[in-house]
Amino acid sequence: MSKDFLFEIGIEEIPAKFAPGAVSQMENNAGKLLGELRLAYKNLKAFVTPRRITLYVASLAEKQADVQEEAKGPAQKAAFDAEGKPTKAAEGFARGQGVATDELYVKEFNGIPYVFALKHLKGEEAEKLLPKFCLDLVTGLNFPKPMRWGDHEIRFARPIRWLTALYGDQVIPFNYAGLQAGRTSRGHRSLGGYVRLVKPEEYFEALESAFVIADQNKRKETIWTQVRSLAAKVGGKVDEDEELLTEICHLVEYPTALMGEVDIKYMVLPEEVITTPMKEHQRYFPVRGEDGKLLPYFVTVRNGDSSSLDVVREGNKKVLKARLEDAAFYYREDLKKPLAALVPQLDRVVYHEKLGTVGQRVERLRMLAGVIAEKMELNEKEQELVDRTAYLAKADLVSHMVYDFPELQGIMGAYYARNNGEEKEVCSGIVEHYLPRFTADRFPVSFTGKTVSLADRIDAVVGSFGIGIQPTGSQDPYALRRQALGVVGMLMREERNLSLRSLLEESCNIFQKQGIILEPLAKIMPSLEDFFNQRIRYLLQEAGLRYDTVDAVMAQGGDRPHAVLKKAKCLSEQREQAGFIAYLNAAVRCMNLCKKAGGVSWASTDLTDPSEIKLANFLQHNAHSVHQALQKGDYAGAFSQAARLVPLIEEFFDAVMIMVEDEKVRNARLGLLAECVKQLSCLGDLTLLA
Numbered sequence: 001m002s003k004d005f006l007f008e009i010g011i012e013e014i015p016a017k018f019a020p021g022a023v024s025q026m027e028n029n030a031g032k033l034l035g036e037l038r039l040a041y042k043n044l045k046a047f048v049t050p051r052r053i054t055l056y057v058a059s060l061a062e063k064q065a066d067v068q069e070e071a072k073g074p075a076q077k078a079a080f081d082a083e084g085k086p087t088k089a090a091e092g093f094a095r096g097q098g099v100a101t102d103e104l105y106v107k108e109f110n111g112i113p114y115v116f117a118l119k120h121l122k123g124e125e126a127e128k129l130l131p132k133f134c135l136d137l138v139t140g141l142n143f144p145k146p147m148r149w150g151d152h153e154i155r156f157a158r159p160i161r162w163l164t165a166l167y168g169d170q171v172i173p174f175n176y177a178g179l180q181a182g183r184t185s186r187g188h189r190s191l192g193g194y195v196r197l198v199k200p201e202e203y204f205e206a207l208e209s210a211f212v213i214a215d216q217n218k219r220k221e222t223i224w225t226q227v228r229s230l231a232a233k234v235g236g237k238v239d240e241d242e243e244l245l246t247e248i249c250h251l252v253e254y255p256t257a258l259m260g261e262v263d264i265k266y267m268v269l270p271e272e273v274i275t276t277p278m279k280e281h282q283r284y285f286p287v288r289g290e291d292g293k294l295l296p297y298f299v300t301v302r303n304g305d306s307s308s309l310d311v312v313r314e315g316n317k318k319v320l321k322a323r324l325e326d327a328a329f330y331y332r333e334d335l336k337k338p339l340a341a342l343v344p345q346l347d348r349v350v351y352h353e354k355l356g357t358v359g360q361r362v363e364r365l366r367m368l369a370g371v372i373a374e375k376m377e378l379n380e381k382e383q384e385l386v387d388r389t390a391y392l393a394k395a396d397l398v399s400h401m402v403y404d405f406p407e408l409q410g411i412m413g414a415y416y417a418r419n420n421g422e423e424k425e426v427c428s429g430i431v432e433h434y435l436p437r438f439t440a441d442r443f444p445v446s447f448t449g450k451t452v453s454l455a456d457r458i459d460a461v462v463g464s465f466g467i468g469i470q471p472t473g474s475q476d477p478y479a480l481r482r483q484a485l486g487v488v489g490m491l492m493r494e495e496r497n498l499s500l501r502s503l504l505e506e507s508c509n510i511f512q513k514q515g516i517i518l519e520p521l522a523k524i525m526p527s528l529e530d531f532f533n534q535r536i537r538y539l540l541q542e543a544g545l546r547y548d549t550v551d552a553v554m555a556q557g558g559d560r561p562h563a564v565l566k567k568a569k570c571l572s573e574q575r576e577q578a579g580f581i582a583y584l585n586a587a588v589r590c591m592n593l594c595k596k597a598g599g600v601s602w603a604s605t606d607l608t609d610p611s612e613i614k615l616a617n618f619l620q621h622n623a624h625s626v627h628q629a630l631q632k633g634d635y636a637g638a639f640s641q642a643a644r645l646v647p648l649i650e651e652f653f654d655a656v657m658i659m660v661e662d663e664k665v666r667n668a669r670l671g672l673l674a675e676c677v678k679q680l681s682c683l684g685d686l687t688l689l690a
Helices: 016-037 088-097 126-139 200-209 216-233 242-249 264-268 271-281 309-334 339-348 358-375 380-392 400-404 411-419 424-432 447-466 480-493 500-513 521-542 547-554 561-574 580-594 610-631 635-643 646-655 663-680
Strands: 002-011 043-049 052-061 067-075 105-109 112-121 160-167 184-186 194-196 255-261 285-288 294-303 350-352
Touching (some): 002 126, 002 184, 002 200, 016 052, 043 216, 052 126, 052 200, 088 112, 160 184, 216 242, 216 255, 255 309, 264 294, 264 309, 271 294, 271 411, 339 358, 339 411, 350 358, 358 380, 358 447, 400 411, 411 424, 424 447, 447 480, 447 500, 480 500, 480 561, 521 561, 561 635, 580 646, 580 663, 610 635, 610 646, 610 663
Antiparallel strands (some): 002 052, 002 160, 043 052, 067 112, 184 194, 255 294, 285 294
């Protein structure tokens, strides 16, 4: 027999960003605890609104499953005397397990015979176990910034105001935070009231009648349907924005969407100046026409029903108007002076007390971006555009607009640069040098954006490591992991196969030129390379490559990420081919034998067998072909050339013994295999393949 179980924690409004974590924790913890309690159920699901975190378990068993459990007792020699009679140790063990001494049996454990008892555990009633289950659930929830309230020592996301716990039609007696669990829930803060529940099955319908949609998925779907419907009424549409939709879903309990108008005079502002206050500050959906251009409308969602919507609409319109009026003023003020005129002000803005001002950082970016531009083989005109981009890239940080709307950094710089008549490559580079902003974000497309973005991120990582700031565990206040991922991602896409180490060294040298003291390069370089190598591994595995393929390639270093990616993809493809096993066997056998070779070298005069002479001659001829293919980045070609060695190596192994007593001959043959390893390892250390 089974019954449904409902557990609801009623709270003051929690931040929207806490909600997804609360759901996953509640489901994971509940599943784990029920498994430990041996309570079967059909399914469980967690729900969240701003004022409640709920667990619903369908068809929860009324009783634990009975189990048999084997218990290990004393060693046989201690449990029985010479006549085979049980000792006091055996009798005590049997008594403790609730079995008779004649029910004990002997089994070996780690080669030693011990006595064991098979005890039968009868399942308890679920109602007796659920109070502690509820307590464990509520105390097991963790939040980024928990708080205390009243005279309680406990911490939670926000103050707990009620507890509801029902198993079938029975209340589960449970106390926490000075509250007694009952069968009463609460509806919408202003529209609903107390909701008395007879059994869990009534929960969702009863709450909805009290203006609460408890299921977050249903709430999200309701919001999206309403928003799109309103936009369609004015011939428009709204962009899919999962982050904004999810946030709004977790801000309301009973959503009602409404449309407002934007004063037409603000529509001349840059698009981002209009949409940023809408989305980031007010949580509105901008409305676009079929051509993708902004329409003078927005859609917002209230937490309540449709009463007095006109009043709510006007209130939202006034708030947005105030925001846009500020933005329009800042925009007009910023346009009064060229973007370049703001650059000197960066000397008064501290980037980091140990790393100088933003103005100094701009000079570092110009120098490093110049070095990168040369390595990318850009022409003189392109290098000038890169330098101009680096010079203007941070100027908008001291503009009026970005000061009030920091989300627009780079975007406003591009608008202002375009207004000043700067080259289009400079304008693109200013906005793109902040890319990628997050893991799934797009990468810079323009050569100006690529070079300055690389310089920006490398400067940030090297500077931080140089003054002892490194990510630890989940702590990464300067987003260095994201910065490094951006560097690696761009270098993987860069056909010119740039050396990461050389760029790190250049960055360190530039800091020294400015007189900024960092830790010695020799001290921080191992940490830097390990840090970037971890990011390379991550991106390779995200690309769908097997861990052992990544290990094999990364064993040869990650200095040139573009080459590493191509090599890993090539190895992944080659290992699926029919002839790869023979190649792998030959390579691994050569590598294993070469471990015994030390630093020996070989001379053709010490080779006498036709098979080894044939192999030696081919090695000398083939080395150039493999090397040339690797230099061109033709890893499939290099592998194909190296694969020609396999039948010669097999013939060599069949014809001669490697570890002969004659030292000269042995060393010559080991040296020959060492040369084979160099060519066979063109795609990585194959001994690491599973």
